[in-house]
Amino acid sequence: MRAILVVLVLAAPAYAADMPAGASSCSGCHAESTKAQSPVPPLRGRTDIAEAMRAFRSGDRPGTVMDRVAKGFSDSETAAIAAWFAAQKAAR
Amino acid sequence: MKTTRRLFLGGATAALALPAHAQSAAKVVVVGGGFAGATAARFLRRENPKLHVTLVEPNATFIACPFSNEVLVGLRELSAQQFRYDALKREGIQIVQQAATAIDADTRTVTLSDKTVLSYDRLILAPGIDLDWKALPGYDEAAAQRMPHAWKAGEQTTLLRRQLEAMQDGGTVVISAPPNPFRCPPGPYERASLIAWYLKTKKPRSKLIVLDAKDQFSKQRLFTAAWKQLYPDNLEWVSLSQGGKVTSVDPSTNTFTTEFGAHKADVGNVIPPQRAGRIAELAGATDRTGWCPIDPVTFESRLHKNIHVVGDAAIAGAMPKSAFAANAQAKICAAAVAKLLRGETPAEPRPINTCYSLVAPDYGISIAGVYHPVNGLLADVEGAGGISPVDAPAQTRKAEADYAAAWFRTITGEVFG
């Protein structure tokens, strides 16, 4: 019992504080729940974010605002954000 | 099980030598339930469900400013701007429907209008703006009943709308735009655009004059190009160097006086100079500018420990005073406060801002920015951000108008839904 609790307590902080820099701003436009009607896709559970950001940044993929936002993050910063979203349960 | 865990936790926290107040649940008081404060309250509880979070807000219903320019010209009703705090209550946030009237940073207490005193471990101030009733001669609260500001949404929005509706075709509308910094840098120009659209479609012989205390403004190239294309006969912008700075107003005659002359309006909209909400000043958190200097990592006040300031009231460097920014800052601040209460050090943030404006109902434009702390201030990440392309096709403008509406639904869902 105690052993389990130790793990729980030490592993529990899946706090948003541990989100990589930049990631907490995304939900201003990308809704966390699919309840909000929006043409902007939810990000949680997605595995293609790093690639999309790279394409926005290089101009290969036209964006309305994401081309401008993507330029604020390097490949490694984007990778951290992408990994964080990929590890979250998909929005419902 | 519960008891075991609690006992165990007590032992663990003691062993890790966290600050004393972290052993019992820490108390965080949030003052102001707008975009910044309501976000902060919600995300504090998500960061750490054990925190005692109290949100102090005098109004039972919040009325959102974004999209209130659409309300002015009849494209939307004020009811679509109204949000309540029921969802926050359900999440265990204590909502206290009072105004904060005093803050003592030494004793860490907040006094409310009913004289209740709340104590806090950390305080988050999010009071938004106050209009500076002393900055423009002739313009005080009584004058605003005749010449509305409509810069806090609600009755003022309805008043200005009624005046526009009552105006005869052939009338003159005058808007005075304030010097920097102020709430929503593109806001006066979105308002000018939509009023010009209203005049062009409903009262085509009428005219709008924008008297500006500045030579430059947000998304200027996009607005100017759109005005030339859409409203060449209905909208005139008078810059600072052309004599646009309003030096006084006279509500009895609806007159705006500038350095170069006087303009008599049928409908006069004064967007006056602004400052942080008064409670920030009472807390001693404002500097000479009337706004609150903060640390760009934690949003902690530079003037008082354990007090954080987010939203329009804060001096956020290159970040504009927008609802998007208020929400982004509040999420960062909530995470930082939760970490500080655990005795940890928050990491450097990288907030983003995106603001849409409508130039006409199907014509949206945007500005975006990405920010990081540089020399103690939030600065633009170079090479990022900027405005919509100047030569975009109508289809892009329409898409941005749709994104604008979607943004409002998404953000109000995250903050209040």
Ligand SMILES: Cc1cc2nc3c(=O)[nH]c(=O)nc-3n(C[C@H](O)[C@H](O)[C@H](O)COP(=O)(O)OP(=O)(O)OC[C@H]3O[C@@H](n4cnc5c(N)ncnc54)[C@H](O)[C@@H]3O)c2cc1C
């Ligand atoms: C016409 C217009 C259009 C806009 N359009 C956009 C847009 O398209 N996009 C965008 O991002 N932003 C927009 N904005 C800007 C946006 O409204 C503000 O930046 C945003 O509201 C700031 O959030 P805040 O929480 O700091 O302040 P607010 O949202 O104003 O909230 C402050 C809250 O604090 C409360 N309060 C004040 N004093 C006290 C006290 N003493 N005790 C307790 N509570 C107190 C108030 O009642 C209020 O509820 C627009 C603004 C205007 C005027």
